[in-house]
Amino acid sequence: MDIQTKMIDDAAIVFAFKNEGRKEEAFTQLVKKYQERLYWHIRRMVVVHEDADDVLQNVFIKVWRHLDNFKEESGLYTWLYRIATNETMTWLELQKKRMSISLSDEESPVVEKLVAQKDFDAHKIEWKLQQAMQRLPEKQRIVFNLRYYDEMPYEQMSEVLGTSVGALKASYHFAVKKVENFILNHAL
Amino acid sequence: MTKGNDIQVELKEMNSKLAQLPKEMPFDVPDNYFNAVTDNIVEMVLANDFIEQQSANPYTVPEQYFSAFPQKINQKIKEETTVTPTLFSLYPLLRPMQVAAAILIIIIGGFSFLHVPKNSISFQQQLKNIPDEVVREYVAQNDDENLNNNFSINSTYSFNKLSEEEITQFLEEQGWQ
Structure with a gap:
């Protein structure tokens, strides 16, 4: 992300987008600014690059369609994360339905895809952490993802997920303990 | 990171x-x-x-069609409520009238049936009204042994032997019919 992109204010992007003559330019700036963050948010949930790319494209198509009606009651960043999270959840639900075997809430349809990833090494701590994360229930996984990796403040997370700050703190606490236990139990 | x-x-x-x-x-x-x-x-x-x-909808709609549509519908509803009622729309009102007419027909029919004079009764009464002399004269003329011996105005036995046609014919001759 270059300095110029970082400098561009969200409000200015939204304002420019609502001007028909500058719409495309504003949208390009918005994609440049948020693509990487949203990509990783999605990728950690769906694991496979091609799937993450598909979901990311769907997210930006929605953004293009609805940014005109964006009320600016919440920040653009929060709004984008909300769309990305919903799209990811919808995608995961679809995957579960497509799979012939029934999965419990604690089983993610992407656990198997994780071990098939290029350079996967079950002994490496970063892969172990991903394995532990994929075994969390979906909502807890999103909370862990947003807090641990995106370092999102709880108040903002509350806006993204529509859950109280207290519930999110508790959820993160449980998620951390579960991840930790998995890593300790699968130590070399 | x-x-x-x-x-x-x-x-x-x-x-x-x-x-x-x-x-x-x-x-x-x-x-x-x-x-x-x-x-x-x-x-x-x-x-x-x-x-x-x-791939947007290729059809066009008259200007202000949708904004004017609710008013148009309300107007149509008002018009329909003031239309002269048809025979079909009066059906609920006609129903009690139909029931009343059916009851009236049954009463009149029943009354007529009960008060129609029956031929057998009329015939017996006519026989009762024939004077004994006339009957005796008839019996004498016809020389009927049974009739002569067993004649009684109240007896049905003797008359059973005569056909209804014969009796009717006799009554006609005597001017009782």
């Missing part, structure tokens, strides 16, 4: 071992993906937009 201070503090407060772990992402991303993805997404979104515009 390093963890932010507040995340580290929080993990330490939880006494979690995760505080010591690196935050590196082990996933592989194709070369130059993030440089190309912006152009790809913008191109795709614009293409999608173009397709949507092309």
Whole structure:
């Protein structure tokens, strides 16, 4: 992300987008600014690059369609994360339905895809952490993802997920303990 | 990638071992993906937009059709409520009248049936009204032994032997019919 992109204010992007003559330019700036963050948010949930790319494209198509009606009651960043999270959840639900075997809430349809990833090494701590994360229930996984990796403040997370700050703190606490236990139990 | 201070503090407060772990992402991303993805997404979104515009509804609707539609419907409803009622619409009112007419027909029919004079009764009464002399004269003329011996105005036996036709004919001759 270059300095110029970082400098561009969200409000200015939204304002420019609502001007028909500058719409495309504003949208390009918005994609440049948020693509990487949203990509990783999605990728950690769906694991496979091609799937993450598909979901990311769907997210930006929605953004293009609805940014005109964006009320600016919440920040653009929060709004984008909300769309990305919903799209990811919808995608995961679809995957579960497509799979012939029934999965419990604690089983993610992407656990198997994780071990098939290029350079996967079950002994490496970063892969172990991903394995532990994929075994969390979906909502807890999103909370862990947003807090641990995106370092999102709880108040903002509350806006993204529509859950109280207290519930999110508790959820993160449980998620951390579960991840930790998995890593300790699968130590070399 | 390093963890932010507040995340580290929080993990330490939880006494979690995760505080010591690196935050590196082990996933592989194709070369130059993030440089190309912006152009790809913008191109795709614009293409999608173009397709949507092309596949938009080709029909046109008169100006202000939808804004005027509710008023138009209300007007039509009002008009329909003031229309002269048809025979079909009067059906609920006609129903009690039909029932009353049916009852009246049954009463008149029943009354007529009960008060119609029956031929057998009339015939017996006519026989009763014939004077004995006339009957005796008839018997004498016909020289009927049984009739002569057993004649009684109240006896049905003697008359059973005469056909109804004969009796009727006799009564006609005598001017009793």
